[in-house]
Amino acid sequence: MLELEGDTVAAVLVEPIVGSNGILVPPDEYLPRLKEIAHDHGALLICDEVMAGFGRTGEWFGCDVFDVEPDIMTMAKGLTGAYQPLGATIVTSEIAEHFEENMFCHGHTYAGHPAAVAAGNAAIDTYREENLIERASEVGEYLGERIEDLAEKHPSVGDTRGVGLFRGIELTKHPEKRVPFGTREDKISPGSTVVDEVSARAKEHGTYVANMINTLIIAPPLTITEDEIDEAIDAIDAALEVSDAAMDSVSTT
Numbered sequence: 001m002l003e004l005e006g007d008t009v010a011a012v013l014v015e016p017i018v019g020s021n022g023i024l025v026p027p028d029e030y031l032p033r034l035k036e037i038a039h040d041h042g043a044l045l046i047c048d049e050v051m052a053g054f055g056r057t058g059e060w061f062g063c064d065v066f067d068v069e070p071d072i073m074t075m076a077k078g079l080t081g082a083y084q085p086l087g088a089t090i091v092t093s094e095i096a097e098h099f100e101e102n103m104f105c106h107g108h109t110y111a112g113h114p115a116a117v118a119a120g121n122a123a124i125d126t127y128r129e130e131n132l133i134e135r136a137s138e139v140g141e142y143l144g145e146r147i148e149d150l151a152e153k154h155p156s157v158g159d160t161r162g163v164g165l166f167r168g169i170e171l172t173k174h175p176e177k178r179v180p181f182g183t184r185e186d187k188i189s190p191g192s193t194v195v196d197e198v199s200a201r202a203k204e205h206g207t208y209v210a211n212m213i214n215t216l217i218i219a220p221p222l223t224i225t226e227d228e229i230d231e232a233i234d235a236i237d238a239a240l241e242v243s244d245a246a247m248d249s250v251s252t253t
């Protein structure tokens, strides 16, 4: 695309680890190469850290997993631990310096709202004081191991992916053909999919599990303990019986 579009491209914007579309972790060389290729074409690299940022991956930011410093980062959710609505865009000094002399004409009604910004500062202090980023890395390993236990036990678990406390369990009707239980079309159609039913069953067992199309999204608070992870895994374990059973009836299709 960059070759085709030439110098009309201002920037390439990516989530370092794709969140809602299924917790997609790229190969290690992907983000460094993307930055290199973007810069070769005079384009900036923007990392969307709205989901992956602030410890979710066990690093401060998703791009840290790949040792890449983007030119611009966007952030929200974890910036205040979601206690106040706050989003921010961070740029390198080089980009910031440009605006010492050039007007950046942009505004929001509540931009820089003191209450939200105070929550942002408090959240960042708390991440540091309670070592929540390192914690996410440690308990994240444990969560990954427990998800592998589920994968071994349940035939309807297809791929499992993730880093730290940012993990996904993909469900499949057919392990060899990797037929998904839920598709993009299902998402915009009325009615519920088997994946929705799995989430609903987990909720009955006391654990809220978001799902997106065909993936259960496992992204607990960074303060979660190993005991709480076990409790959640038990609930997901019970819920996966729903997809295992649905699989038996459809596995020939």
Ligand SMILES: Cc1ncc(COP(=O)(O)O)c(C=O)c1O
Pocket: 015, 019, 020, 048, 049, 050, 051, 052, 075, 076, 077, 087
């Ligand atoms: C990765 C990602 N980027 C951007 C957004 C949108 O963020 P905002 O609502 O702060 O504009 C979301 C919202 O869920 C998101 O998950």
